[in-house]
Amino acid sequence: MLALSLALAGTALAETDRVTPVQEDYARNCQGCHRADGMGAFGSVPRLRGFVGLFTQLPEGRDYLIRVPGVVWAMLDDERLTRLMNWLLATYSPEELAPDFRPYSVDEIRRARKRPLADVQQVRARLIVELQRRGLVPPGEDGLVSARRAE
Amino acid sequence: MFDRVVERLTRRVAQKSSRRSFLARLGTALAGGALLPLLPVDRSGRLKRAHAQAFAEQAQTQDDTACNYWRYCAMDGYLCTCCNGAVNACPPGSEPSPTSWVGSCINPDDGQTYLIAYRDCCGKGVCGRCPCLSTEGEMPVYRPQLSNDIDWCFGARSMVYHCTTAGLVGRA
Numbered sequence: 001m002l003a004l005s006l007a008l009a010g011t012a013l014a015e016t017d018r019v020t021p022v023q024e025d026y027a028r029n030c031q032g033c034h035r036a037d038g039m040g041a042f043g044s045v046p047r048l049r050g051f052v053g054l055f056t057q058l059p060e061g062r063d064y065l066i067r068v069p070g071v072v073w074a075m076l077d078d079e080r081l082t083r084l085m086n087w088l089l090a091t092y093s094p095e096e097l098a099p100d101f102r103p104y105s106v107d108e109i110r111r112a113r114k115r116p117l118a119d120v121q122q123v124r125a126r127l128i129v130e131l132q133r134r135g136l137v138p139p140g141e142d143g144l145v146s147a148r149r150a151e
Numbered sequence: 152m153f154d155r156v157v158e159r160l161t162r163r164v165a166q167k168s169s170r171r172s173f174l175a176r177l178g179t180a181l182a183g184g185a186l187l188p189l190l191p192v193d194r195s196g197r198l199k200r201a202h203a204q205a206f207a208e209q210a211q212t213q214d215d216t217a218c219n220y221w222r223y224c225a226m227d228g229y230l231c232t233c234c235n236g237a238v239n240a241c242p243p244g245s246e247p248s249p250t251s252w253v254g255s256c257i258n259p260d261d262g263q264t265y266l267i268a269y270r271d272c273c274g275k276g277v278c279g280r281c282p283c284l285s286t287e288g289e290m291p292v293y294r295p296q297l298s299n300d301i302d303w304c305f306g307a308r309s310m311v312y313h314c315t316t317a318g319l320v321g322r323a
Contacts (some may be wrong), residue, residue, distance in 0.1 A: 016265060019321035027266045027320055032253040033305070037322065041249035041306025073294075146250055 022087045022111050029074045030088070036091040040147035048146040053093030054136055058099050066104060066112040068120060082109045180196035203264070203287055209255035218283035222267050224256035225287040227299040228315035231272055233281035238317055244292035245313040248273050249306040252299050256289040269299065274309035306313055 026119060027036075030048075034040050038049035046052075055061030064086060065071065074081055086103040117123055130135040203224055209223040215238045220264060222238065223230070236242035251270040258265055291298035304310045 016319050016322045019266065019323060023321065024266065024323050027253055028255070031251075031320070032268070033250045035249065042305045045250060075294075 022083055025076060025080055026088060029076065029084070030070070031072045033070075033150065037148075040143070041151040042147045043144055045142035045147060048088065048092040050093055050096065051096075051143040051146070053089055053101075055127060056089070056098045056129055057096075057128055057134075057136055058127060060123075061131075063112065064117070064123055064127060064137045066109055066118045067115055069116055072113045075149040078106050078110045078113070081113075085109065091111030119142075169245035170222055176265075195320040203255065203257050206287060207283065209261045210259050211258050212258065216281060218281070219283070220258075221258050221281055222256055222265075222317040222319070224285050225252070225254035225267065225269060225289060225299055226283045226285050226315060226317060228271065228283065228290070228312070229267075229278040230283060231278075231316045233316040234272075234278035234314040235285075236314060236316065239319075241316065242275070242278070242314065245272035246307055246309075247271075247316070248304045251318075252303050253320060256287065264323040266323055268318045268320045268322060269303070270316045270317065270318060271303040271307075272313045273304035273307040273312040274311055277312055278314040280314075 020039075022066075034048050035045075038047060040047040053066070055065050071081070073087065074084075074091045076084065084105050088101075089097060089101075128137065128142045132139055168174045170321040205220075207221060210219050210224070211290045212219070212221050214220060215222070216232045218226065218230075220238075231240070232238055234246070248271045251268040253264050253266060253268050255264050257263065288300070289297050289299045291300060302310060302312045303315075304312060312320060
């Protein structure tokens with residue numbers, strides 16, 4: 001009986017793949033809200049998938065991504081945070097990156113963490129308007145209306 | 152006045168100490184300074200792991216309607232398994248919140264650390280059965296986003312809390 005239940009537990013757990021260190025950092029720091037598939041939550045959490053990379057097309061947007069409170073105050077050192085941000089962009093939004101996108105450097109992340117954004121929503125709204133103006137984002141789209149709806 | 156005090160002080164230092172003793176003290180200070188930051192702070196999550204380990208030692212892997220079920224090391228709420236739901240499914244009439252609280256627990260059967268998503272079921276009056284309160288990894292006050300006391304129905308159609316599930320996310 002015990003052997004059987006252990007075997008059953010074993011098969012159930014075997015379905016759970018081992019995550020890489022950077023995936024674990026994503027899971028612990030971002031995934032709760034942005035979700036494993038990066039689709040966020042309708043109206044409250046912006047989707048990363050197919051969207052977050054757009055910000056790198058604007059100089060202020062590149063800066064914005066690493067000054068968002070959740071990024072700045074993540075419980076990760078600068079090296080791991082840099083790796084996480086570059087992985088996140090390459091994983092969830094490679095198509096939308098600026099053509100001349102350079103990965104974030106540790107130094108860039110370190111400096112950004114000293115300047116957290118106080119007015120996140122206003123800055124974001126301004127960037128969305130600019131992305132729409134440049135035709136990079138259709139009118140009305142802001143990454144929130146297209147996020148995952150409650151199932 | 153100030154000049155005189157400084158002069159007396161520097162003369163006394165010059166008379167009573169040698170360059171060698173200064174170097175010795177500097178050396179001690181430098182070596183000590185290098186060691187000191189390692190002493191009181193937890194740099195590798197060892198404390199956190201110790202906490203999860205303590206839970207795992209009391210935990211079991213058979214009964215998911217008990218608070219000491221291994222996945223509940225950071226559970227704070229009513230168990231959906233006691234509310235006509237399952238460890239990874241919301242009871243009928245409630246909907247899973249799109250957002251969750253992600254932590255990790257150790258499975259005592261294999262000793263491995265698993266990432267767990269604590270997902271609230273929302274949109275139905277509070278269940279009230281099998282209340283559990285575990286605190287692994289949470290930091291209310293210091294890091295409000297790491298508090299598991301709060302209602303994690305963000306993004307759901309209703310902020311009314313019913314119960315909490317504990318789904319596996321991956322193996323750390």
